[in-house]
Amino acid sequence: MRPQAEHCWKLSRSLAIARRPIGASGRWRRRERVFSSPASLVLFCTFILGAVLGSTLASTSAAQEVNYSRPVAAAPQPESIGADYQLPAVQHVPPRGQGQYALDVVLLVAAMAAVAYACHRGRRRMLVTATTLLALGYFGFWRQGCVCPIGATQNVAASLADPTVGIPWVVIAFFFLPLGATLLFGRVFCGGACALGAIQDVVVLRPVQLPLWVDRWLGKFRYVYLAAAVWFAVQPAPARDFIICRFDPFIGVFRLSGTPWVIGVGVGLLALGTFIGRPYCRFLCPYGGLLAVVSRFAWRAVSITPDREIDCRLCSTACPFGAIENCRASRTACLACARCFASCPRQHAVWNGETACNIGPAPLVELSPPPREPEEVLV
Ligand code: SF4
Numbered sequence: 124m125r126p127q128a129e130h131c132w133k134l135s136r137s138l139a140i141a142r143r144p145i146g147a148s149g150r151w152r153r154r155e156r157v158f159s160s161p162a163s164l165v166l167f168c169t170f171i172l173g174a175v176l177g178s179t180l181a182s183t184s185a186a187q188e189v190n191y192s193r194p195v196a197a198a199p200q201p202e203s204i205g206a207d208y209q210l211p212a213v214q215h216v217p218p219r220g221q222g223q224y225a226l227d228v229v230l231l232v233a234a235m236a237a238v239a240y241a242c243h244r245g246r247r248r249m250l251v252t253a254t255t256l257l258a259l260g261y262f263g264f265w266r267q268g269c270v271c272p273i274g275a276t277q278n279v280a281a282s283l284a285d286p287t288v289g290i291p292w293v294v295i296a297f298f299f300l301p302l303g304a305t306l307l308f309g310r311v312f313c314g315g316a317c318a319l320g321a322i323q324d325v326v327v328l329r330p331v332q333l334p335l336w337v338d339r340w341l342g343k344f345r346y347v348y349l350a351a352a353v354w355f356a357v358q359p360a361p362a363r364d365f366i367i368c369r370f371d372p373f374i375g376v377f378r379l380s381g382t383p384w385v386i387g388v389g390v391g392l393l394a395l396g397t398f399i400g401r402p403y404c405r406f407l408c409p410y411g412g413l414l415a416v417v418s419r420f421a422w423r424a425v426s427i428t429p430d431r432e433i434d435c436r437l438c439s440t441a442c443p444f445g446a447i448e449n450c451r452a453s454r455t456a457c458l459a460c461a462r463c464f465a466s467c468p469r470q471h472a473v474w475n476g477e478t479a480c481n482i483g484p485a486p487l488v489e490l491s492p493p494p495r496e497p498e499e500v501l502v
Pocket residue numbers: 273312313314317318319320321403404405408409410411412414
């Protein structure tokens with residue numbers, strides 16, 4: 124057993140001694156009702172799929188209204204360029220069938236639902252870890268990081284600025300579904316459905332806590348990056364650029380190809396991520412900045428305890444992302460990774476079949492022994 128887990132366990136036992144009944148009704152019971160039955164989970168999935176269907180129909184009908192004409196009549200061919208000319212190898216991911224896109228969307232919804240269930244109902248890290256690994260394998264290495272909502276931000280901005288820019292339904296779905304899920308349950312997309320987050324999550328080995336002001340100030344760069352990405356995306360066609368995709372640090376790792384310096388940045392971020400948890404998510408990701416704003420209004424944000432806080436501060440060192448402030452999970456910074464649950468004495472009580480609400484406030488004496496009497500010191 125790890126020292127911290129052992130310490131948590133000891134404290135949970137000591138807290139169990141200092142029980143304080145506070146009643147069986149009230150806030151903690153209401154929190155337990157998230158996904159309290161399979162029907163509510165089905166309802167959530169139905170809502171999400173309905174949103175996908177609605178966005179698909181809307182985008183299809185909007186696209187049919189646009190009169191699009193190809194600006195270039197005919198692209199140069201090897202015959203017109205010269206006999207020795209060779210067509211270059213295709214550099215982009217080849218187009219996929221609609222069925223494959225539909226599968227992508229279904230798996231995205233399933234991954235977010237699994238993380239939401241793990242954070243709000245199951246309250247176990249294991250399910251989040253499994254989802255993270257599957258997302259890394261499927262959306263990362265198998266689908267090669269495309270489509271992803273981070274890059275979709277630019278497609279949405281470009282299509283809003285220029286109606287001749289088409290936008291596939293799957294891009295709309297990937298952009299809006301994580302926003303909707305965040306509005307319901309916090310940043311569950313970041314918790315285990317994002318390939319870029321997943322590849323950083325698996326390398327978190329010995330995280331250190333950054334000073335809060337460093338964390339927050341570096342985090343503001345996400346919004347600068349977001350503004351720059353939108354600015355370049357809404358430019359007229361010749362000047363338009365999708366800088367998020369161009370400088371995506373992990374796409375080269377997923378595709379095992381790319382310019383050396385982009386792959387180098389990706390590998391460097393992964394190396395940095397072994398002791399500074401998810402640096403791209405916290406300081407660079409523009410879509411993460413959007414999710415942070417939306418998560419302020421989340422219906423059910425992640426809560427460290429299964430019922431109510433006792434302010435023992437044991438969770439503060441458990442979060443590798445600096446997302447716990449004053450013993451509370453910050454709505455905007457919490458990445459729904461479920462790591463902090465195991466550090467909570469009240470969570471341990473629930474896992475042991477006890478009623479967590481009967482455990483009272485933390486006796487601070489357990490954490491900091493009382494000073495000895497002067498006469499003891501003299502002796
Ligand atoms: S912050 Fe960005 S990169 Fe990180 S998990 Fe969230 S969406 Fe993915």
